Amino acid sequence: xxxxxxxxxxxxxxxxxxxxxxxxxxxxxxxxxxxxxxxxxxxxxxxxxxxxxxxxxxxxxxxxxxxxxxxxxxxxxxxxxxxxxxxxxxxxxxxxxxxxxxxxxxxxxxxxxxxxxxxxxxxxxxxxxxxxxxxxxxxxxxxxxxxxxxxxxxxxxxxxxxxxxxxxxxxxxxxxxxxxxxxxxxxxxxxxxxxxxxxxxxxxxxxxxxxxxxxxxxxxxxxxxxxxxxxxxxxxxxxxxxxxxxxxxxxxxxxxxxxxxxxxxxxxxxxxxxxxxxxxxxxxxxxxxxxxxxxxxxxxxxxxxxxxxxxxxxxxxxxxxxxxxxxxxxxxx
Numbered sequence: 001x002x003x004x005x006x007x008x009x010x011x012x013x014x015x016x017x018x019x020x021x022x023x024x025x026x027x028x029x030x031x032x033x034x035x036x037x038x039x040x041x042x043x044x045x046x047x048x049x050x051x052x053x054x055x056x057x058x059x060x061x062x063x064x065x066x067x068x069x070x071x072x073x074x075x076x077x078x079x080x081x082x083x084x085x086x087x088x089x090x091x092x093x094x095x096x097x098x099x100x101x102x103x104x105x106x107x108x109x110x111x112x113x114x115x116x117x118x119x120x121x122x123x124x125x126x127x128x129x130x131x132x133x134x135x136x137x138x139x140x141x142x143x144x145x146x147x148x149x150x151x152x153x154x155x156x157x158x159x160x161x162x163x164x165x166x167x168x169x170x171x172x173x174x175x176x177x178x179x180x181x182x183x184x185x186x187x188x189x190x191x192x193x194x195x196x197x198x199x200x201x202x203x204x205x206x207x208x209x210x211x212x213x214x215x216x217x218x219x220x221x222x223x224x225x226x227x228x229x230x231x232x233x234x235x236x237x238x239x240x241x242x243x244x245x246x247x248x249x250x251x252x253x254x255x256x257x258x259x260x261x262x263x264x265x266x267x268x269x270x271x272x273x274x275x276x277x278x279x280x281x282x283x284x285x286x287x288x289x290x291x292x293x294x295x296x297x298x299x300x301x302x303x304x305x306x307x308x309x310x311x312x313x314x315x316x317x318x319x320x321x322x323x324x325x326x327x328x329x330x331x332x333x
Contacts, residue, residue, distance in 0.1 A: 081117030084296040085288040088112055088123055094130030094138075094164045102137035104302050105168075109138075112300040113145040119294040120152040123172060124284055129163025129185065132239055139246060142171035154291065156284050157181045162266055166277075167243060170250030174291075176282035177269030183277050186247055187264030188236045193220050251276060 088108045094100045112121045123142075129135070142153055155161070155172035162185035169175050177183055199206060199221065206221045217228045244262050248255065255261070255276040272278040282291075289295050 081115055081298065082296065083119050083294050084117055084298045085292050085294045086112035086115060086118035086121045087284070087297050087299045087301065088121060089299070089301040090123055090125045090127050090165060090168060092127060094127060094134050094168070096131065096134060098130070100127060100130070100134075102134040102141075105138045106141045108300045108302055109141060109145055113149045113151060115298075115300075118151065118298070120154060120292045122284060122287055122292075122297075123153065123155045123169065124158065125155055125161045125165050125169055126158040127162070127165035128160055129165050129167070132164060132167065132188065132243065135164035135167035136242075136246075138168045139171045139250075142168070146171075146173075152292075154287050156282070156287055157183060157269065157278070158283075163187070167246060170247050172250075174280065175278040176280050176287055177272055177278045178283065179268065179270040179281055181269035181272070182266050183269060183272035184266035185264055186243060186262045188240045188243065189264075190232060190236050192218060194224065195221050196223050254279070 088105065090100050090105065092098055092100050094102075096102070109121065112118050145151075146153055153172045155169040155175045157169070157175065157177040158181065159178075160182045161169050161175075161177070162182060166184060166186060196206075206219075208216050208219060208222060210216045214228060214231075216222060217225070218232060240262070247262075256274075258275070261275070261277075267275065267277065269278060269281065273280065284297065285295075288297050
């Protein structure tokens with residue numbers, strides 16, 4: 001009979017002391033793990049290298065597409081155009097970095113005037129205005145191009161032609177409006193905010209150091225200075241007088257001046273015609289068909305092409321900078 005304390009094998013036999021079996025070597029297992037890690041790192045590095053090469057190729061392809069689009073648009077010969085009405089759009093805020101910048105509008109106007117097939121040029125305007133500097137540059141260039149090429153210019157107002165937009169419009173030979181268009185706002189403004197009261201309540205102290213007593217002029221975090229305010233007011237009054245002079249020269253005897261004319265007020269199109277701020281009611285098609293007698297309309301306004309849109313979407317600052325470089329080859333309102 002077996003002793004109860006002795007282990008019984010599955011066959012009922014008493015098992016003896018465990019036999020010695022060969023144990024796995026720790027060094028071999030460790031080397032196998034290192035090899036696996038090294039192999040995975042090598043595969044990862046190869047994958048990253050392939051992605052880097054792909055991204056570089058993609059950027060290179062994008063740069064080629066931008067270059068091709070810009071240079072093809074600028075330098076490919078175009079067929080002689082038939083008699084037509086040349087259109088230049090003035091849309092949105094007139095500012096240095098906008099679609100209605102002086103740089104963009106002047107380039108469009110030059111192309112329109114230089115085309116021998118362009119019978120006349122139409123400015124189609126829908127803008128609340130903007131920079132008097134940008135507007136003045138465009139106004140001056142229209143007058144220069146009119147004198148050089150002996151072509152008429154017509155302004156056609158859609159919803160709005162105010163402030164700086166009207167500054168541009170008065171360079172035209174005639175201004176056409178819709179009866180409900182908004183026209184006028186012949187004035188200048190300089191705006192900002194003052195935070196001194198809020199800072200006092202919040203216990204915030206403004207520490208401003210300047211070299212020159214007026215260097216911190218109109219600082220929104222400092223109390224107003226009457227002397228500096230008077231200087232700023234005199235400056236915008238002078239710009240206002242420049243605006244008034246341009247309007248008077250552009251409209252001549254057609255303008256029916258009143259105390260409100262240069263006050264910054266604006267009127268609907270029908271009233272603008274009555275006051276001499278505009279000439280007639282009419283839209284683009286009417287002007288091309290009935291006034292210019294050239295129904296075909298060709299738009300000379302610069303548009304972003306597909307390559308430029310891709311550059312802005314995927315290139316961020318780099319793409320936009322490349323487009324800007326290509327193009328270079330060619331707070332008062």
